[in-house]
């Protein structure tokens with residue numbers, strides 16, 4: 001069955017925007033409820049995407065939003081809490097309301113974004129435990145009323161990510177040494193385009209019902225290796241100072257109390273669990289290749305201009321990335 005009308009929660013985020021375009025290009029009619037539609041005007045250029053202002057945390061509004069939809073995709077998530085209880089509100093309570101809204105609207109198909117290492121009982125951080133609980137809730141309800149598929153990606157990279165691009169912008173300010181917490185944390189970064197392609201292929205595939213898919217990229221890195229790759233690519237006058245356990249915790253304690261919460265104790269705890277897949281069909285796009293070719297260059301005009309100039313006469317044009 002082709003699920004024509006899809007409501008995409010979290011469609012204004014990094015992964016959500018890429019997914020919205022991929023869905024619309026495949027002929028789906030995508031509705032994105034969000035808090036700040038004016039910040040997401042870039043989505044409106046596609047006739048298959050409708051952006052509307054809504055408070056999705058309001059149960060009644062949620063039911064109204066789900067009317068006349070054929071499927072739901074939920075990407076809403078947060079990496080840290082602004083106030084205590086936010087993980088529960090966003091990762092668990094919202095899921096309960098969503099299931100109820102699907103039942104009321106007779107929606108039978110739901111796709112959900114969890115995270116690698118999410119585990120209600122033994123997740124290493126509040127983030128991972130709350131993501132695990134929300135995912136379990138969906139699959140439990142799913143046995144009765146909904147066909148549920150969930151995805152558990154490792155860290156995701158791509159244009160406008162909050163990972164490579166964020167580190168790149170911080171590293172650009174660094175002269176001398178960059179104190180790096182949790183340098184030995186392992187991850188298998190997934191390219192957002194690969195992840196989105198998998199989600200899109202799954203929507204109408206009955207074989208994916210009740211499945212939880214771990215999604216990893218082709219390479220395993222330590223965090224330090226990734227940072228060194230960025231430094232090398234951008235030719236920055238900076239080298240990594242790997243922090244030990246206590247200093248890493250200390251850094252988290254300080255940063256979580258500063259505006260922007262660049263790094264929190266809960267993030268520190270998440271990083272203690274290796275973010276790699278044991279058994280998974282790995283995605284193909286390599287982070288090291290991506291960084292060299294496109295990734296970080298996007299957020300640095302000088303490097304981007306150099307890259308474009310060097311690319312003249314080749315088929316490589318980073319601006320063609322959607």
Ligand SMILES: NC(=O)c1ccc[n+]([C@@H]2O[C@H](COP(=O)([O-])OP(=O)(O)OC[C@H]3O[C@@H](n4cnc5c(N)ncnc54)[C@H](OP(=O)(O)O)[C@@H]3O)[C@@H](O)[C@H]2O)c1
Pocket residue numbers: 009010011012013014015016034035036056057075076077078090113114115116152153154155156157163
């Ligand atoms: N990026 C990764 O490396 C990664 C890895 C594993 C799993 N994931 C999971 O993938 C999902 C999407 O990640 P992302 O990187 O695209 O995140 P993102 O860019 O931060 O986007 C998060 C989305 O959730 C929405 N949201 C957050 N809190 C909300 C609230 N209280 N009410 C309404 N909307 C809210 C945001 O809306 P606004 O635009 O209004 O803020 C945004 O659309 C998340 O569930 C995340 O846990 C991501």
